[in-house]
Amino acid sequence: MSIAQRLLVKNNIDSLGDNINKLSQIFYRELFHIEIGLKEIFPGNVVFLNRKFANMLGTFKNMEHLEKISASIEKMGERHSQNYAVQLEHFEPIEQALMLALHEYFTDEFTLELETAWHSVFQEVTDIMKQAMGQVAHQPKAERLHDMLSYDTQLLDEVQGTEGVRKVHQRFYDVLFAEPWLGKFFYGKAKDVLVDKQTQFMVAAFGGENLYKGDTPAFVHMHMYVTDEMSDLRQQVLRQAILAEGHSDSIADRWLKVDDSFRASIVKNSVDECVLKCVGQMPVVAKKPENY
Incomplete structure (x- = not known):
């Protein structure tokens, strides 16, 4: 991931202005279409969901200063594993939903160059989180949440x-x-x-x-x-x-x-x-x- 790609993503997020909640709504709609079971990782009302989404974008925006925030991203990975039962396989539908939301919101402005930059930034963040997640054990709360993510298949x-x-x-x-x-x-x-x-x-x-x-x-x-x-x-x-x-x-x-x-x-x-x-x-x- 290049510095130029980090800046592209940062500027793209800045361009949202006060419309970040609109992008949030599209993101969660697409995410639950892809994997409705992830509702247990994203509980709460629309205020809670918008705040979680804004925090996620805040991390991507600050990737301009990756060397300064990498330790914070590691801690975030640990928390997601211990407290929210996030699994490695959950990052794929989250990335897919985010890209669909960005495409819908920005339409023609979401160029191939910008999409590539987003994929690179997302990959960089999740690689750090995944490495941290692999080094911690699930807590009882996370284990209960993981059980709730399983469908009653019968x-x-x-x-x-x-x-x-x-x-x-x-x-x-x-x-x-x-x-x-x-x-x-x-x-x-x-x-x-x-x-x-x-x-x-x-x-x-x-x-x-x-x-x-x-x-x-x-x-x-x-x-x-x-x-x-x-x-x-x-x-x-x-x-x-x-x-x-x-x-x-x-x-x-x-x-x-x-x-x-x-x-x-x-x-x-x-x-x-x-x-x-x-x-x-x-x-x-x-x-x-x-x-x-």
Whole structure:
């Protein structure tokens, strides 16, 4: 990697200005399309995800001074291995998603020369991290996370595949649309479209074919004030839909375990945590009905 390539990447990052969060949104969308299981390494809401992405770009930007920051990159590799269960094979989908995001955001401005520079800088950073990761042992927290990254490979077959997932979601949204509190989130929405999207998303989350092309849960819900109480109620409705399709409590538990892994990216402690998509937009707040 040459000094010129480092400067190309630095200047490219500088050109983002205040639009870094837009690139972040594209990156996570592409990453979860490529490998949805990586949600466990990137938990949290959109603010958390944007901060993690900004930190990543900050490292690439400072590669201009590699000799001064190499020790910090080594420590970062150790932390990622010990605390977040990052594996060596995870760097490939992360790099792929980053390049797709850069291509989409910069379009024709993302030249072959610039792409080559990005690959070189990414490789230099990850080589240092990988070397450090190989010298540390996983901690219990990381081992638990690593287990969570593994798919429940039998679940999709046990619920009769994609069509079985779709039937559950049809029941699920029939109830949600009529629910006096949660139903407020669905005003003006097309039920069939939501059934299709949620089915594609969960089939991928169960380890099946990934046909989902939407944003990640954190970005889809970033302007919605969703509480833990709402999420608990939603899961009750989902459990009832699963059982109504003739599935066992055990299957419902396994399904809900996967579903609940996305909770941290959706639930907010206050309306102030909502992130608005455009100027003039208001947070979506569903007031709990009286005597509910």
